[in-house]
Amino acid sequence: MAKKHILVVPGDGIGAEVTTVGKQVLEIIAQKFGHEFTYDEALIGHVAIEATGSPLPDETLTKMRAADAVLFGAVGHPKYDNDPSAKVRPEQGLLKMRKELGLYANLRPIKLFDELLDASSIKPEILRGADILFFRELTGDVYFGKRERLDEGNTAYDTMIYSKYEVERITRKAFEAARTRSKRLCSVDKANVLESSRLWREVVQAIAPEYPDVTVEHQFIDAAAMLLIKDPKRFDVVVTGNLFGDILTDEASQIAGSMGMLASASVGDNTGVYEPIHGSAHDITGKGVANPLASVLSVALMLDISFGLKAEAESVVKAVDNVLKAGYRTRDIANLTTPSDKVLGTEAMGNQLLSQLRA
Amino acid sequence: MAKKHILVVPGDGIGAEVTTVGKQVLEIIAQKFGHEFTYDEALIGHVAIEATGSPLPDETLTKMRAADAVLFGAVGHPKYDNDPSAKVRPEQGLLKMRKELGLYANLRPIKLFDELLDASSIKPEILRGADILFFRELTGDVYFGKRERLDEGNTAYDTMIYSKYEVERITRKAFEAARTRSKRLCSVDKANVLESSRLWREVVQAIAPEYPDVTVEHQFIDAAAMLLIKDPKRFDVVVTGNLFGDILTDEASQIAGSMGMLASASVGDNTGVYEPIHGSAHDITGKGVANPLASVLSVALMLDISFGLKAEAESVVKAVDNVLKAGYRTRDIANLTTPSDKVLGTEAMGNQLLSQLRA
Ligand SMILES: CC(C)[C@H](C(=O)O)[C@@H](O)C(=O)O
Ligand SMILES: CC(C)[C@H](C(=O)O)[C@@H](O)C(=O)O
Numbered sequence A, B: 001m002a003k004k005h006i007l008v009v010p011g012d013g014i015g016a017e018v019t020t021v022g023k024q025v026l027e028i029i030a031q032k033f034g035h036e037f038t039y040d041e042a043l044i045g046h047v048a049i050e051a052t053g054s055p056l057p058d059e060t061l062t063k064m065r066a067a068d069a070v071l072f073g074a075v076g077h078p079k080y081d082n083d084p085s086a087k088v089r090p091e092q093g094l095l096k097m098r099k100e101l102g103l104y105a106n107l108r109p110i111k112l113f114d115e116l117l118d119a120s121s122i123k124p125e126i127l128r129g130a131d132i133l134f135f136r137e138l139t140g141d142v143y144f145g146k147r148e149r150l151d152e153g154n155t156a157y158d159t160m161i162y163s164k165y166e167v168e169r170i171t172r173k174a175f176e177a178a179r180t181r182s183k184r185l186c187s188v189d190k191a192n193v194l195e196s197s198r199l200w201r202e203v204v205q206a207i208a209p210e211y212p213d214v215t216v217e218h219q220f221i222d223a224a225a226m227l228l229i230k231d232p233k234r235f236d237v238v239v240t241g242n243l244f245g246d247i248l249t250d251e252a253s254q255i256a257g258s259m260g261m262l263a264s265a266s267v268g269d270n271t272g273v274y275e276p277i278h279g280s281a282h283d284i285t286g287k288g289v290a291n292p293l294a295s296v297l298s299v300a301l302m303l304d305i306s307f308g309l310k311a312e313a314e315s316v317v318k319a320v321d322n323v324l325k326a327g328y329r330t331r332d333i334a335n336l337t338t339p340s341d342k343v344l345g346t347e348a349m350g351n352q353l354l355s356q357l358r359a
Helices: A015-033 A046-052 A058-066 A090-100 A164-180 A195-210 A221-230 A242-256 A293-306 A310-325 A346-358 B015-033 B046-052 B058-066 B090-100 B164-180 B195-210 B221-230 B242-256 B293-306 B310-325 B346-358
Strands: A003-011 A036-041 A069-074 A105-111 A131-137 A147-150 A155-163 A184-189 A215-220 A237-240 A263-267 A272-276 B003-011 B036-041 B069-074 B105-111 B131-137 B147-150 B155-163 B184-189 B215-220 B237-240 B263-267 B272-276
Touching: A003 A015, A003 A046, A003 A058, A015 A036, A015 A069, A015 A293, A015 A310, A015 A346, A046 A090, A058 A090, A069 A293, A105 A164, A105 A242, A105 A293, A131 A164, A131 A242, A147 B195, A155 A164, A155 A195, A155 B195, A164 A184, A164 A195, A164 A237, A184 A195, A184 A221, A184 A242, A195 A215, A195 B147, A195 B155, A215 A221, A221 A237, A221 A242, A221 B242, A237 A242, A242 B221, A263 A293, A272 A293, A293 A310, A293 A346, A310 A346, B003 B015, B003 B046, B003 B058, B015 B036, B015 B069, B015 B293, B015 B310, B015 B346, B046 B090, B058 B090, B069 B293, B105 B164, B105 B242, B105 B293, B131 B164, B131 B242, B155 B164, B155 B195, B164 B184, B164 B195, B164 B237, B184 B195, B184 B221, B184 B242, B195 B215, B215 B221, B221 B237, B221 B242, B237 B242, B263 B293, B272 B293, B293 B310, B293 B346, B310 B346
Parallel strands: A003 A036, A003 A069, A069 A272, A131 A237, A184 A215, A184 A237, B003 B036, B003 B069, B069 B272, B131 B237, B184 B215, B184 B237
Antiparallel strands: A105 A131, A105 A263, A147 A155, A155 B155, A263 A272, B105 B131, B105 B263, B147 B155, B263 B272
């Protein structure tokens, strides 16, 4: 029996709707497998700014450090997007959390459920069998370098910066993962232009001999963005920096049919954080149509990676698979041939999933 | 009758193979329409380093300034890609050319020829009708900011930097183009994190009221990379920075079926430079299989943009269309149903094209 304390941090937009389902999954898993999971909740992002003035209140950070894992929703609000001059922004809470918890490795598995082969804009024959695991570095790069305005506000800069130890630790994690999979690692950079990318490439090249069983290739980010769509199966484990990882993994969501299916794990020195990659999606917030499966699959990653509960994790993935096999779809993964009574909202999809899990 | 002096700069890899065909197209156009085109040739990239020690010899730059337009091939060599510590690199020649000639606007039209609807990894029903014009800023951003090593080489940084006037001039070009098309402009940035992107967004927002007939939307780069594949038709004119533009336009090549079909125009204060976006492609160099059509379409852009010869430009595009309609394909755009006698190498494809043009 495992005893675990889980902090639920719904954040903004559809975050609350989808983490509600994620938490229900945890409750059923605890019952079914005889674990004791306790829960607490905390604020981040726009809702935290509204309540406390800060996008990451100290109380939230303290609770995060005390938890065994964090179930995270999303942050962001259109109000700030359209106001480039806002000083306090929801995303600052997210970035501070990543930095403070030392979440340097963001794992984003891209795997297509067979039933969704037709939900993508990419041809099924290109997609069938695609299975990519991204390691996105999460606490460095242009996200955390110095930025400022110069010249009375008429010039602005950000600093894209990496130190060797930062590249080393994420690269080793990626090599380790490649060993347990098809033994292919692709490192993505822009070493033909950027000095930080040349450092990145040097480090990957220096570590490679320690993993002689893994085949390494290097791709420039522009070529990688193209190849990912042209031939997703050529990739297995991919390691890249924070900014390039942000772009490539969102793009790769099309391989999985929809962003609404993609889970992620952010891990490092401390508590792991598990979240959908879809973001706050204010256009559909409150409408009850958000796909909860990315949050459910984030729970599966939590059970596996933070708690080492493999069978429990597998049962969650299996339940998702069964719900899809039974033909249920949220709007984002439905297509023209989906009967309308099988197109479900967030809650109804959650209920289907929970009954599969109970079975 | 137009009198024009054209500098041919084949550069590295398949550059020479494809610009040979591009130049032949110019020769036929001159004959057919009674123009007087004169030519010269110059070195850039790896071949220039080998010959002179410099990736952009002064002589090349002088010839470029004196020309009415430059027909460009590609730069790059795997030797440097695998040696992050090389001090002199082919790409430095390309970047210096862009800066010295003030080529701040890189136009990359993404248009699918009907005949290639099946050559893409994306479903035909998603692609049909897609037609995007990218304006990539080309002389700023992290390509030209300060970069260095710190901390005995253990840390490296690059500076992502924009000034208002740089954003203004490319944004205006994009708005002007949007006016002549479907009146939709999408600006891509990462303003939820980057200060340089917030400046970018501010400038676009400030200019928008001058073009009340154009609808503007802003997308974050991660979302844009996803939407481009999910629903390419939602985009018409796209304006973005140098790095994001590099990534998005390579990715967008999948919309046009192959990178081998995409032309670009780099324009600014001085001589315009016309080049395929495909790069040096050393894996196929010297094999005679490169697709020359991107170079041919670059010639069409040159005739149109630098020389104002619209009918001539159209006849080149028409010839490409006819060759495709006749069923001819290079390897990169062939598919399983292409009969093997219609799969042509660079020269044979060039000859088909030239005879279409002569007809
Ligand atoms: C919200 C935003 C700051 C964030 C990022 O860019 O990292 C998001 O896109 C993500 O990928 O988690
Ligand atoms: C070769 C390289 C430096 C160049 C760039 O990144 O600009 C190329 O990818 C391009 O798009 O023209």
